[in-house]
Amino acid sequence: MPFSEKLVSINIANPKSDVKGQYITRHENTIKNLSYIMMWYFFSTSLSLYNKNLMGRDRFNFNFPLLVSSIHAGLHFMITSIMMWFGGNRWNSGLSSSMSIYDYLFKVVPCGVAAAVEICCSNASLVYITLSFYTMVKSSTPIWVLIFSFLFGFEKPKFLLISIILIMVAGVILTVEGETKFDTLGFSLVLVASIVSGLRWSMTQLLLQHERLGIDNPIATLYYLSPIMFITMLTLSLILEHPLEQFQHSKHFDTISHVVESLGLMSIGGFLAFAMTLAELYLIKNTNTITLSVAGISKEIVIITLSVLIYGDVLTPKNLLGLFVSIVGIIAYNYYKLSKQADTEKGQYQMIPLHASSSGFTPSRNLED
Template sequence: MENGDSILLQPIRHLTSVKDGENPKSNVERLSKTSRPLLPNSSAIIINLPDTPTTGSDRSPNVVQNFLSEINPKTQAFTWDNAFHNISYIISWYFFSTALSFYNKALVGKDKFDLDLPLFVSAMHTGSHFLITSILRSGRLSCIYKKPEGKSVSINSYFTRVVPCALAAALEICMANSSLMYITLSFYTMVKSSTPIWVLLFAFLFGLENPRFILVFIISIISIGVIMTVFGETAFNLTGFLLVLGAAICSGFRWSLTQMLLQQEESMNHPIATLYYISPVMFIAMVTLSLIFERPIREFGYSKHFKDLETITQTFGLMIIGGILAFCMTISEFALIKNTSTVTLSVAGISKEVVVIMLSVLIYQDQLTPLNILGLVVSIIGIAGYNYYKISKNSQDNKGRYQAVPSHKNESKD
């Protein structure tokens, strides 16, 4: 057999996927050099042999290139262009998510700008999201986003899937922003790191993950770390702690609903579409909560932030800036997941938490005790263990499967 030839592997139980409009028999028609006919009712794929001999591994000897190529598991060969885009996605998500954390603390913190309307601020954020996504979906900026044709969410799916997901997201954001009025940013970040616990628990409840001893062990490790963090906090505030803990629980519930939504609704597999559908519900829920608990209309009458037209314009301008930061963070987060993996996002999230805590100590002079630091380290170990488990599980699930190796570079991108 010569280099560049193709070999036929058969039989195969099933093919993983067939693209829309593609003839399943096209693989058969591509065969140019085979001596055996296809067996009846069997599937086949083609593996193109390389034009140059290999020595058991096709990885580059360059360690840096190997590392950068691992960032994108969907790309079979390393290219500097792909590496540059993946790193830019990580940097963008890092910047916007970190900036949003400090923005929220500076805006609603009692010792900072002291805008005592965290629920109303959150509502303004989601309102700006709806305006931005409506403009993008109108087709006026087709160079940025092109609306898919013939795809929309049914009324039944909207009320049974979209609305619960939006309400969970609204509760999470409102409680998270409200907690920053009572606790330090570092303590908020450490307690919010308990989110993987609730993600796993709701995944068990909804059948998205099978209960295993190793997962229960990982949950226990993260829980111990959070408990150590709480007992080590010198400026402990019960209200703030319960709010951020409730935000972590809602986050786990929300991400489980989001996973089911994205898996079952083809029309919502893009962040623009997702924000477009869930932001109106989130806006209504947040405004309602604000009217009940904050009474913003009364606040407008005597607050120093709404005393005249100039300050009102500045205050609402600050709110819109937060909405833009949140929007950019969501878009960069989706791009990071789409072009790399959720594991990459999780690892980046761990390092981001460490950076946020370090910056909050330097900027806001937050006090950390040895027990605080030890609890954070234990939680990070648990989160890292969960990421390692997911990597190993995904590797085992994909082992032994034949995958078609594209013969052209453009075919590697769906």
Template structure:
């Protein structure tokens, strides 16, 4: 009985930070769009692999190395290029989106641990969602009460008539459903591969987001921003290549199929604490 109670408390202390980190990531990203453009926010959010690496170091998911520090420098330089000479720079928008990038790195590392560490018993992404989502909703409600201008609710153009209320509720339902399935898909992807794979998909998503924002919302896109974005993508690609090469070295030479991107062990982070434990057993 005591062992079961201890396991539940351990799980709670792991799930709560993950839920809060996810809520902060999503809500701070949305809040930043009040101040800055979608293009600028997406470029700044591309810095999340930096914080993914730093938290991976802290949680012993990754060993620090000169190569990884060089990759962090490349991505950081790319972010600086995207921020330089930004004509629509807003301090709070920049702060919010960078905090969201920090929370993104934190929550992906925590999600990796929850889905792949045996002690938590949360290998099923839907089970993890059932734990994380209610706490995420509470955290989002608290953030909304703190950050949103509720005093302007009755005079807001989105809720000033029955038709506007219905339309806004439908839009929120669609957006919420898309966000739910996006997070669930990311969890399924992490359970099968790793946070690295999510980062690869994230680069493609960010590129598509920027293209849509430029052509649909007519966001300003300068040559300097393009160079910065390209630099960020080069840094992320180098990080993914580093992980892939490291995985190939750690696998037996006669097991070539194991390095396939679709295999279950592709480019996973190795939890170093568990690796040390296994070494001690042998």
């Protein structure tokens, strides 16, 4: 049989075009990541300013921080419900349908209660203390994260970790000593919020270790925890704030227009908090935890600067020294976490404590490809 020749074409990649394509891709990723950082900055800073303006005694003086927090949790449940129902497998793995009552009561509920207490204490503290002081004290969260990590067995006590804790403790002490408008109740509330944040971190780590529960992403986590947070916060509000009685004498609810205005103002924070959570999620997905950590430190500095410019907060030399020492401790802590993370399996959950956020938390998975 005659031999038939076939013309075979071979495409040889142009090295220059590959380099150009890689440059364009890196450029696009950089722009995308900067956009996520800016959105996170905007929503997080806006939320902090919103909380202070809404609940500050010398501002709008809406003295119902627990009620406001419960409304935010209710909004989060509504939004995540829609995302879970209509998002397909992206947010809903379907595994949660096999969750037992025991798992729900003893694994999910404690996390929701702890998150509710943290948020309530954070928001309530802003009634009594300045935003800058709140931000500096809340930056002590990694101290309690490490302490509870020791207690839960996630970390083994080491000289390096204990040294990091002592550095951050020294920073907090200097911050407190240098505060010119110190309020015992406000300080106690934000300190409790920081402690509970560390406890909640460890409890959520335990929760996320059980993949069979189906709580395998931040949206699913908020979906299951937000109703618990709503019930806890609303119960605390009814017991401690007596909103139904206070509404009768409050200028915020004396007319229909004021009622609508107050409900609208309370709802704004819920959407800000949720938008901040999504921005943080996508930032982690497209970068890594150290990017968020560095961005978080600079965000705290931005919030403190805005507090000075907008509210006239006074920072003493001790305040600034305490802030500097705390930042050194936080950087050392995140460097340690980054070094440890490099040795862990890709795709493992990595918790990011949100030092200055009073909106909630984001148990985040390291989603790097």
